[in-house]
């Protein structure tokens with residue numbers, strides 16, 4: 349090895365030892381006779397000391413080192429005169445006896461420090477330099493820890509890690525596929541997996557019984573802030589289980605991760621039906637770190653000649669504890685917030701329950717104090733509370749109020765990143781009507797779409813509704829939600845070929861299409877498929893949650909930007925005419 353120790357290792361107990369360190373020059377301070385250099389590696393920073401009185405030539409050599417030079421130094425560990433309590437190696441420094449420059453470096457385009465001066469795009473372009481910063485490196489260390497503990501837990505539970513292929517076949521179900529043209533089979537394409545779903549089910553048919561994989565998945569979706577076109581899942585499947593077994597097994601995984609990685613004991617997960625999540629939080633991934641549940645007010649507020657409420661399908665509100673003191677300006681801000689196009693409410697009605705017991709609302713013209721008292725009763729509001737109410741079409745209003753609830757939760761400091769509230773949302777609908785979801789192929793519009801995926805089993809008691817009222821069928825499908833983020837989701841699968849065929853039929857596939865696209869799975873089901881089910885966790889999201897960040901990008905070594913570009917390697921990029929030709933892609937189409 350080129351070194352005897354790392355830059356994070358030396359302590360007072362090492363005094364007088366002769367050591368050799370390697371690393372990057374973080375910074376140097378020239379104090380006339382003395383020169384100090386902070387030498388950095390993955391493990392930490394050690395101060396190097398030079399003194400013209402000790403060795404003038406060496407001091408000159410040290411002064412010539414610029415930031416990010418790679419050096420090897422040998423010297424004696426000595427006690428520091430002025431200690432640095434913020435650095436684990438801060439009690440000592442290295443009295444250097446020789447320096448060797450292993451490589452020089454250009455001045456980096458931004459400072460490699462905790463608080464860097466580099467903007468997002470610049471740091472993405474030089475990601476390999478950004479990764480030198482300890483905060484970014486720590487995120488990847490956390491990711492590694494979570495992966496190791498995931499494997500530890502699942503291995504103990506007899507899960508086998510099996511790799512599944514990355515070049516598979518395109519299916520029009522789910523999101524859009526990324527496709528890869530085949531050179532050998534002109535005009536044909538592989539697709540990159542949106543998840544290993546069908547393969548893990550086939551592994552169950554093969555008798556593998558318990559499978560997992562920490563695996564890359566690819567979805568060609570319109571990008572949103574917290575999405576990456578390629579992302580990682582902890583993908584799992586089990587045989588001979590019911591929903592309850594899966595919930596318990598993976599609740600165990602998450603508890604294990606919280607305990608071993610964060611030292612946090614989380615209580616038994618709450619369970620909430622999808623229907624309740626929508627009714628009380630307007631959201632299938634409710635942030636349950638705080639209450640502020642929805643209160644429906646149709647029966648309380650209608651019939652007082654206030655047209656907005658009278659005409660609305662749903663009048664619904666939340667009670668913000670202790671917010672009656674909100675100023676006019678703050679209330680105007682909230683009104684602006686709900687009127688933003690992404691939220692889409694037409695206005696906000698509020699009522700302050702003042703601490704003197706009076707209630708003042710923004711619709712005093714229509715409701716007297718006595719009527720407002722009935723609102724307070726419905727909300728279970730106390731003096732000092734603020735009631736916020738939206739009205740309109742049901743789904744849209746629920747969605748808007750859900751955003752307002754989260755906003756109020758943030759404003760009132762109820763969404764602490766170090767508090768974790770985990771729950772299972774269960775009993776999802778099996779199907780949803782596709783009105784033209786921009787993330788799906790246009791040809792799938794105007795028909796039923798599987799809410800989870802087409803292999804999800806309906807609840808046995810709802811199967812009869814499949815032919816009469818498909819929208820009312822509930823699935824044996826579940827999501828794990830932590831602090832308002834969907835961390836994982838899965839389902840019990842269909843393992844009967846006839847039911848699977850019926851499902852494809854409802855989803856609008858002809859028999860031929862179903863056979864062409866999913867024949868391999870349906871055929872496998874003719875050879876003894878066990879009852880099975882599973883789920884997948886979004887690994888990047890889990891890491892960002894554990895790391896207390898909203899951005900999954902910070903937890904991926906080489907992420908893409910919000911436009912799906914890799915700024916460092918500059919991809920996607922054009923390919924040569926020669927390559928296009930070999931792939932049988934007509935250039936005028938490819939370049940159109």
Ligand code: ASP
Pocket residue numbers: 542543544545584801837838839882883884
């Ligand atoms: N394959 C599913 C997904 O990616 C997870 C599952 O059902 O196991 O969402």
